[in-house]
Amino acid sequence: MASKIDITTYNGNIINGAFVSTPTTRHSIDPATGEPLYEVPVASKADLEDAVSHARAAFKTWSLTTHEERSALMLKYADAVEANHADIAKLLTMEQGKPISLSNKEVTMSIHWLRTFATMQIPEEVLEDDEERTIYSTHPPVGVVGAIVPWNWPVLLGLGKVGPALMTGNTVIVKPSPFTPYCDLKLGELAMPIFPPGVFQVLSGEDSLGPWMTSHPDIDMISFTGSIPTGKRVAASCAQTLKRCVLELGGNDAAIVCGDVDIAKCMPKIATMAFLNSGQICMCAKRIYVHESIYDEFRDAMVEFTKKNIKTGGGFEDGVVVGPVQNSMQFELVKGMYAEVEKCGWKVALEGKVRSSGKGYFIEPAIIDNPPEDSQIVREEPFGPIVPLMKWSSEEDVIGRANALRTGLGTSVWSKDVANAEKMARQISAGSVWVNSHFDVAPNVPFGGHKESGIGMEWGIEGFRHFTNSRSLWVWKKIFE
Ligand code: NAD
Numbered sequence: 001m002a003s004k005i006d007i008t009t010y011n012g013n014i015i016n017g018a019f020v021s022t023p024t025t026r027h028s029i030d031p032a033t034g035e036p037l038y039e040v041p042v043a044s045k046a047d048l049e050d051a052v053s054h055a056r057a058a059f060k061t062w063s064l065t066t067h068e069e070r071s072a073l074m075l076k077y078a079d080a081v082e083a084n085h086a087d088i089a090k091l092l093t094m095e096q097g098k099p100i101s102l103s104n105k106e107v108t109m110s111i112h113w114l115r116t117f118a119t120m121q122i123p124e125e126v127l128e129d130d131e132e133r134t135i136y137s138t139h140p141p142v143g144v145v146g147a148i149v150p151w152n153w154p155v156l157l158g159l160g161k162v163g164p165a166l167m168t169g170n171t172v173i174v175k176p177s178p179f180t181p182y183c184d185l186k187l188g189e190l191a192m193p194i195f196p197p198g199v200f201q202v203l204s205g206e207d208s209l210g211p212w213m214t215s216h217p218d219i220d221m222i223s224f225t226g227s228i229p230t231g232k233r234v235a236a237s238c239a240q241t242l243k244r245c246v247l248e249l250g251g252n253d254a255a256i257v258c259g260d261v262d263i264a265k266c267m268p269k270i271a272t273m274a275f276l277n278s279g280q281i282c283m284c285a286k287r288i289y290v291h292e293s294i295y296d297e298f299r300d301a302m303v304e305f306t307k308k309n310i311k312t313g314g315g316f317e318d319g320v321v322v323g324p325v326q327n328s329m330q331f332e333l334v335k336g337m338y339a340e341v342e343k344c345g346w347k348v349a350l351e352g353k354v355r356s357s358g359k360g361y362f363i364e365p366a367i368i369d370n371p372p373e374d375s376q377i378v379r380e381e382p383f384g385p386i387v388p389l390m391k392w393s394s395e396e397d398v399i400g401r402a403n404a405l406r407t408g409l410g411t412s413v414w415s416k417d418v419a420n421a422e423k424m425a426r427q428i429s430a431g432s433v434w435v436n437s438h439f440d441v442a443p444n445v446p447f448g449g450h451k452e453s454g455i456g457m458e459w460g461i462e463g464f465r466h467f468t469n470s471r472s473l474w475v476w477k478k479i480f481e
Pocket of ligand 1: 148149151152153157175176177178207210211214226227230231233234248250251282283381409449453454
């Protein structure tokens with residue numbers, strides 16, 4: 001029977017299988033109410049040193065475990081997360097702001113991810129095998145992995161690093177965002193009775209902790225998800241010790257809607273993917289290009305759909321799709337984007353209101369009507385519930401515009417002519433491209449970005465490979481005969 005955790009208290013960082021409290025604590029804010037949540041630890045440099053040395057010690061034995069042994073523990077851990085599903089989802093809504101239905105979905109996805117990771121193994125290849133010699137391609141783990149997690153999907157993106165890191169034989173130290181440390185600490189707590197000490201540790205800290213990790217000589221790899229500017233800092237810091245790093249960064253996804261679509265059928269998915277998690281998803285539809293022949297009809301249908309179905313409110317209210325923006329810094333940033341709408345005189349199809357009463361960071365969805373291609377709302381990732389619609393007429397032109405930015409995370413193409421949509425999709429430079437969908441992800445499918453949206457992939461066997469070194473093993477069999 002998996003253990004139940006108490007989501008209402010502070011216990012400490014998780015170092016070497018034990019709670020370690022810190023002299024200083026801090027808290028984050030519930031973005032729906034502006035009220036402080038409970039205190040969490042502030043890891044010191046000495047705490048990091050401890051965690052790294054325990055991770056190194058644990059690596060010696062963990063890296064020698066078999067796939068079956070790791071898999072059994074991963075499944076046990078997935079059961080423990082499942083036994084606490086409702087509590088983790090509640091805590092997620094409290095710290096992140098997302099609607100409880102979406103928190104439940106994130107926890108369900110995370111459990112499915114863990115169970116799938118438990119079945120995945122990088123195949124060992126025999127490159128050559130004859131009487132004289134056998135040559136293998138093998139994939140030993142990298143060592144100690146630092147997993148740096150953002151605030152928008154702290155459960156899925158945290159466990160999405162832990163699962164592959166551990167299944168490939170590494171030990172892992174998770175660092176949550178200071179905005180959302182609660183669930184990740186509890187996920188570490190759930191791992192304590194399951195994994196050997198030092199294998200899965202969690203350190204919550206302040207802004208200084210990330211740079212300490214990326215520059216630490218005894219951390220062998222950083223798996224980072226976050227913004228592009230931070231990703232560049234992480235890469236520069238990792239370069240000092242030639243640490244491996246996988247960077248999953250920001251995006252500004254295009255959705256290309258062709259003239260032959262059935263608007264009513266694709267609208268629920270496109271509109272929801274523009275505003276889900278208050279637009280705070282790396283792969284939201286952030287630039288929607290609509291064929292000029294259906295532009296007006298599509299715009300009006302999107303406004304109608306959004307008004308009717310995309311309700312803004314606190315995450316525990318019924319039927320809410322757009323919760324609060326996660327933190328005050330992001331709130332100011334999105335508010336600035338809304339202010340820009342008026343200043344630049346962009347046409348507005350749906351005016352999203354910034355709610356200034358109350359303490360929560362609420363902003364209603366906004367739809368901008370055909371702004372210039374070089375406007376800020378088209379070129380920059382807003383990470384809020386605001387989306388521009390633009391007109392297109394030729395395929396070559398729209399593909400060029402979709403590919404024009406320095407980001408390349410995801411893009412979707414929508415058409416009844418699936419073969420032609422696929423032809424268009426194959427011309428897109430992005431880590432994920434969908435035909436007649438947006439934001440599909442799966443634990444067995446690699447996920448990552450082109451250009452400044454990232455380096456390397458997560459998930460899938462390709463993602464697993466990034467947590468390993470490539471080792472060619474030459475075995476000569478007859479030399480002493
Ligand atoms: P962020 O870059 O501000 O922070 C991400 C993490 O990095 C946090 O844990 C933070 O504490 C840590 N950090 C900050 N400075 C650091 C430094 N110098 N060295 C090491 N670590 C440091 O990102 P965020 O605001 O938490 O997340 C939002 C961004 O993440 C958006 O741009 C979004 O598109 C992107 N994102 C990308 C993906 C993806 O998979 N590609 C997924 C989710 C979010």
